[in-house]
Amino acid sequence: MKPLSDEKIIDSWSKNTAPWTNAVRGGEIESRKLVTDQAIVNAVRGRSPRTGIDIGCGEGWLIRALDGIEMIGVDAVPGLVDMANAAGGGDFRVMSYEELGAGRLNASVDVAICNFSLIGKESVEGLLRAAPSLLNHGGALIVQTLHPHLACGDAPYQDGWREGSWSGFSTDFTDAPPWYFRTLETWVRLFSESGLRLVEMREPLHPATGKPVSVIFIGERK
Template identity: 60%
Template sequence: MDPLSEAKIVDSWGRNAAPWITAVRERQIESRRLVTDQAIIDAVLSCSPRSVLDVGCGEGWLARALAATGISVVGIDAVPALIEQARQAGGGDFRVASYEDVIAGRLTLSVDAVVCNFSLLGHASVAGLFGVIRSLLKPQGSLLVQTLHPLIACGDHPYEDGWRPGSWAGFHEDFSDPAPWYFRTLQSWIGLFPEHGLRLLEMHEPLNPLTRKPASVIFIAQVTD
């Protein structure tokens, strides 16, 4: 298997499902605890959706948080172990589905908002997903994306699009075989929206209160007429 590929991303998350569930439910990840979890909840609520598709929902924490406010949520993930845990915890309609399934039109629904919370890690899969987002959204529907801030995540690497090896630095020792990810510059992220018939309305840079640096970047876009 190519170590820098879409397939390797899914393979790695399958291997690390159990420690990830523990990390999320025990709130072990500082940036999430301090900033990014509430940031994406607030962003979604600002769009006032009645229905949401959570793409790459993992063990379902975001779906549960949104459901608690009265929103109807469908969550999808390619990792069966994560969906199993999401179903057990409740709060949404959870389905095993890969991005390839979505791109192929196997997911038939129409929602007010699609949210991708740190779940857009690949190259072709992300472009393909953007290409079908409009078919999943109601008129004036919203797409929300939270991802690592490119200026922070770039590190010492060249500031250019490309595959990067993954790392579990700072995570529990139970994690292994980290997933690769495809780095995009801020310009590349911004360009994805108009390329696929979406108007970028807002961009937020939630700050980590300890470092005073962006913990992430959140894009809010809307279907164009």
Template identity: 55%
Template sequence: MDNRDNDDVIVQTWHKNVDAWTKAIRSAEIRSRVTVTDAAIVNAVVAEAPELVLDLGCGEGWLVRALSDLGINAVGIDAVPGLIARASALGGSFTQMSYREFAEGQWGRKVDCVVCNFSLLGNEIVAEVLHAIADTLTAQGCCIIQTLHPNYSGEPYCDGWREGSWAGFSDEFTDPAPWYFRTLSSWLSLFSSVGLHLQEMLEPLNNTTGQPASVIFVVSSKLKRGKP
């Protein structure tokens, strides 16, 4: 199976797990999200004070709703019709659009912030999406990416596809998809290759283990001075 096939399998898996994922999010079944990563991504967005946010790979829409509750104008897109239907049912602005369609420029609207919250799981398609994000941002805009920390243990520290798993999730989940692991240097090289510059890197900590629960990259299409 080549890279493109794996990228497609990821989307197919989400088609199969719409109900399980929606229930897991809305019932607060994923402990790391409840205790660390959900608040981390919301706080990272709020810190940038954007006027318009695009949640890329929005799933069932929790982040768009959370930002809207804080007075931030947010919209979401996702490739999976079932997830868009679940998101729209609770109100808000959501559009079905695949990553390839986004990469081809079909979004066609400038935003102050693009958020990718654990939604960049593939390989080749991720580079294409990041390139399109650089063209989607306003002059002072940024992209905020939260993903698995590269310090993730249990596998060799090198780029490559990893076998999927629903360990820690309910038995309602099925057919885990492969996902593409990147080292820290690989992420930074990828940003540079598509014209994005790292502005800030955050490492939200798990208060129980003292280890990073994730990594958050704040990148922009223009090199800016770092925050004081």
């Protein structure tokens, strides 16, 4: 079995391009419909940006939801970018986080958005270190991710790789991607060490359980 790694994440998503696109566009993910999709749209629009980049844009739904903002979408999985371009609504490009951090985008924006797209280790740490270089003066990085207090489950509350799961999804999915768990403390420290001033943290709540579904971090370029 391959070790859990950033490389295995990309490999898994490449295999699951079609079922993921169907799940998103078919409204099959309850937490997204009820809470998290609108939560990230609200967080972005709250900054009143003119320009932005969706990092790990997937099949492109968020850029289409942010009409009126000049957006670029990047993803390391060519199949997902193909799906996004086919649907239209934005400027979608195949680009790894490493390439983005190395300046390949050759642009700066008002907001950089990572919506449930920061699930690796080294690639995520490198991207956050590079984030200030992607932002205009006063610009912000907006990250939505699983809330660590719930996502931890029964495992110890400490940073580390976790096995992935497609539980609750259709049988079309295969080979679930691993993900790197970070505590709230680690997320906050990662923003600070990357030259970002954490100005807001939101915890969107599930309407039925009253528990946080996700956490949204908003960090401004220092």
